[in-house]
Amino acid sequence: MHRLPAHVKVVALLGFVLVVVATPREQVWAFVAYALMLAVVAAVARVPAGFVLPRMLVELPFVVFALLLPLVATGPRVDVAGVSLSVHGLWAGWNVLAKGTLGVFAAILLAATTEPRALLVGLQRLRVPALLVEIASFMVRYVDVVSDEMRRMRIARESRGFHAGHVGHVRVLAQAAGALFIRSYERGERVHLAMLSRGYTGALPVLEEGGASAAAWRLAAVLPAAALAVGATAWVLA
Amino acid sequence: MHVPDGFLDAPTSVATAAVAGAAVAVSLRMARGELDERAAPLAGLTAAFVFAVQMLNFPVGVGTSGHLMGGALAAVLVGPWTAVLVLSVVLAMQALLFADGGLTALGINVVLIGLVTVAVGWTVTKLVLALLPRRPASVVPAAFVGALLSVPAAALVFVGLYAVGGAADLPLQALAATMVGWHVLIGLGEAVITALTVSAVVAVRPDLVYAGRHLQPALELRGADGRVPDQVPAEPDATPDRRRRTGGLVAVGLAVTLLLAGVASFYASGSPDGLEHVAEEQGFLDTARDHAFGDLPLADYGDVGGIPVGLAGLLGVAATVLVGWLVFRLVASRRPDRPAATSDDRERV
Numbered sequence: 019m020h021r022l023p024a025h026v027k028v029v030a031l032l033g034f035v036l037v038v039v040a041t042p043r044e045q046v047w048a049f050v051a052y053a054l055m056l057a058v059v060a061a062v063a064r065v066p067a068g069f070v071l072p073r074m075l076v077e078l079p080f081v082v083f084a085l086l087l088p089l090v091a092t093g094p095r096v097d098v099a100g101v102s103l104s105v106h107g108l109w110a111g112w113n114v115l116a117k118g119t120l121g122v123f124a125a126i127l128l129a130a131t132t133e134p135r136a137l138l139v140g141l142q143r144l145r146v147p148a149l150l151v152e153i154a155s156f157m158v159r160y161v162d163v164v165s166d167e168m169r170r171m172r173i174a175r176e177s178r179g180f181h182a183g184h185v186g187h188v189r190v191l192a193q194a195a196g197a198l199f200i201r202s203y204e205r206g207e208r209v210h211l212a213m214l215s216r217g218y219t220g221a222l223p224v225l226e227e228g229g230a231s232a233a234a235w236r237l238a239a240v241l242p243a244a245a246l247a248v249g250a251t252a253w254v255l256a
Numbered sequence: 257m258h259v260p261d262g263f264l265d266a267p268t269s270v271a272t273a274a275v276a277g278a279a280v281a282v283s284l285r286m287a288r289g290e291l292d293e294r295a296a297p298l299a300g301l302t303a304a305f306v307f308a309v310q311m312l313n314f315p316v317g318v319g320t321s322g323h324l325m326g327g328a329l330a331a332v333l334v335g336p337w338t339a340v341l342v343l344s345v346v347l348a349m350q351a352l353l354f355a356d357g358g359l360t361a362l363g364i365n366v367v368l369i370g371l372v373t374v375a376v377g378w379t380v381t382k383l384v385l386a387l388l389p390r391r392p393a394s395v396v397p398a399a400f401v402g403a404l405l406s407v408p409a410a411a412l413v414f415v416g417l418y419a420v421g422g423a424a425d426l427p428l429q430a431l432a433a434t435m436v437g438w439h440v441l442i443g444l445g446e447a448v449i450t451a452l453t454v455s456a457v458v459a460v461r462p463d464l465v466y467a468g469r470h471l472q473p474a475l476e477l478r479g480a481d482g483r484v485p486d487q488v489p490a491e492p493d494a495t496p497d498r499r500r501r502t503g504g505l506v507a508v509g510l511a512v513t514l515l516l517a518g519v520a521s522f523y524a525s526g527s528p529d530g531l532e533h534v535a536e537e538q539g540f541l542d543t544a545r546d547h548a549f550g551d552l553p554l555a556d557y558g559d560v561g562g563i564p565v566g567l568a569g570l571l572g573v574a575a576t577v578l579v580g581w582l583v584f585r586l587v588a589s590r591r592p593d594r595p596a597a598t599s600d601d602r603e604r605v
Contacts, residue, residue, distance in 0.1 A: 031359065077260050080260050116262070118263065122355045137352060156299075157301075168308050192314075192448075192449050192451075192452030192456060193456040195312060200457055203302065210294045
């Protein structure tokens, strides 16, 4: 999976997630099947669970929302362990939890097996507008530089005894953010001048070709095809 | 904390993705006008800045911290079209590389965080700027209000999307009240951080703030001996002609309006309009409550006070014209009279 070209992976995973989102929520078995499929892909790509699980915390606020839904939704209610929960809310909460978690899992697998630069090449092959890909390239290239600059500013603040304790300190942090913007923007201007002096005419040269073979497409199609089979069955049974 | 997959159903996700795609396509064209060929590196660096600053945790008291979303800030600093591109790229990279925001929900996230916050933030900033004195420092309070309103606006749009394609049937008023209420607080934090950041930039390089680019005093040419040479004559003014043409249009329009309101209104039909007719037929006409101003003499176009409808019509036209003129004077008086100093963007390098 690490060796597949990025655009193939993006299309495959997007197809997979679309099928997941379109699956009726009552067919719980379908979602278990999807999760197993993703686990198989993770095993084949040798992505350890320790890599995936911490990154799934990003969806925590929506897990909270999904857990609250049965309590606040309207409609017929049912008693679970002494607490009155809305049936609609239970289904809706399950819907959000299942589809959201599967989506996050799929996206983490994509991120774990694709380098950012390769991802950008893939996006370019998928005919994403050139300007957007260029902006993304510069962002990927310079986000480490800008974050590092922010880290150095933080170290400078702390070595002068500043600790962000209460709301009044926001001003200092905002000044740091403002200074960071000025430095980033001026860096952007210098980068532009450097590119001009090396013959930039307005569009970056196309990155390496990296076309995908039919075998690669077939391999990548296995996941969304399997998902489609499960999804179609779920639709028919619903 | 971006919207994950499955939160809104498939048709809504696809529709918002289409809207987002269209908006990004338009912004691609217009951003070139804002930044010409420097768009890619400058927008890219701004995207890196927005990404980095979203990780900056600001203390908000009681042991918690919040972080900036950056829509209004980006709009004020680099202009609305570039801001849409910057935020869309940040959101896409977050979804693809960090699983922050569902792959199928990218359209929703772009609409909410990339479009609504930028559009509302920018429009409100410009409106407030029109009311403030023309100084670079005026951008700061304008950005504050812009950021303050942008966040609840996005929350409202989210409630609207949820009403269309959401999972559970939550009572909409309760959801709207909670979402908007919570996001007004978040908007307050965002407004404070945005205003302080913009003020930090204005203090050092006011020319880098896109929203304030017309507020700079014009450069003054001075000779070697300190004399100010004669001003370069402005381009031949097109205003006399334009004023004459608009003046004629206003006069004719006003005459027609007065005729309709003052004379033709006497011949208007007295039958109930569509809604009233259906209400009578279906029997729910009496559920209508009285208007708060229903007892004033002008109510019901003069019926209550015995004033002839033509006179009521004339008074109405006069009031509308007065209010409209005041509003437009306020907005238009802040536009620069002189031709914009030759692409001040180029001066920056």
